Structures are given as structure tokens and as C-alpha cells.
Amino acid sequence: MALEHLSVGEIAVILPGAATVFRRHKIDFCCKGDTVLAKEAESRGLDLAALEAELHALETPGVHAPAETADLIAHIIERYHKVHRREFPEVIALARRVESVHQDRTDCPRGLANLLADMFEDLEDHQHKEEAVLFPAMIRGMGPVLRDPIARMMQDHDDLGALLRFMAELTDDFVPPEGACTTWRALYAGCSKLDMDLREHVHLENNILFQRFL
């Protein structure tokens, strides 16, 4: 299958494991999912043929997306909303510890705990709106009237994307510095997991669920 003319969002849907490859190359398949692969490769200076070969070689299972809308919504809540609610407080606590113990080091991720706390607060508000209003309306089969609320949710997703980029900058793309302690390593592993989960979560909403109502 020729991939170059497909959008990165489509590829992430049809090709299991593509999300992981995109993340490795910092290709935004969730908020900028409508960008065509060839264009994305060109603008990022990536070798298109090598990228396509990497995508074709995928064998691992990709983002799981149930076909029925109600099932997809239940999956998003169970696999993402609830998991973020559990993991954010743990990662914020790790960040506070690292920032206080290692404040003298130049590579200390200063501001990471506050960034994570802000992200979590915004996300909670956003998830609540989805769970209380938008998702039930979708399950009831409401159509075009959902355009505006969906646009607002997609704007929130874009804002979250900007914060994720900032988190990656602060953590040197989740690579702990030489000699980092276990807490520091656990922190960056936790941030990396949050990043992947949040990108998959936004991808399922922007590129699959919301498209059914636009």
C-alpha cells in the first residue's frame, strides 16, 4: 500500500504500530493528523522512503479502536481518561521530589511539576466536559449540533499538544541525564508514558470519534 499520499492520522488508524513510529520521529499524528505523509516528511527533513519502509515493517498491534461509537467512547474513558487520572498525580509527585532534591543541578527539570499540574487541571476540566455532555450527546446520536462543542474540544487538544512539546523540551525528550537517580528515571519514564497515552487519546478522538459527527 502506498502511504505517501495518505494523511498521518489515517495511517495511524489503518496501520498498527504507526503511532509509535510517528512519535519517534516527532510527527504529530493527533493534532496535525490531516497532514499528508510526503508533506510531513519534506517539512521535517525526513527521508520519505526510509519512513515508509519503517511503517511497512510494522508488526506490533496499534491503537485499539472499537468500531461502535458507544464502545469506542467506553474504551476512551477506561483506557485513557481513568488512566490519566491515576497517573498524573503520581508523576507530579515524582517531579516535585526531583525538583526539590536536585535543584542545584543545571539539568534539573525546573518547572516540570507545575507544568504537569497545569496540564492535569486543564485535562480534568476537558475530560469532564466530554464525559458529562459531549459523549452522552454522541451516544444519543445527535449530529450537526455537535460541531461547535467538537471544535472547542479540538482546540483544547491543540493546546495540550503545545504543552506536550514543552514537557519534551524540559525532559530532553524523556532522556534522563548521566547519573540520574531512580526517581528521576521513573519521572521521565512516567512523562514518556503520559505523552504516548495522551497522543493516542487525542488521535482516537480527533481522527476517529469526532470525524463521525463532522
Ligand SMILES: [Fe+2]
Ligand atoms: Fe477524551
Ligand SMILES: [Fe+2]
Ligand atoms: Fe478530548
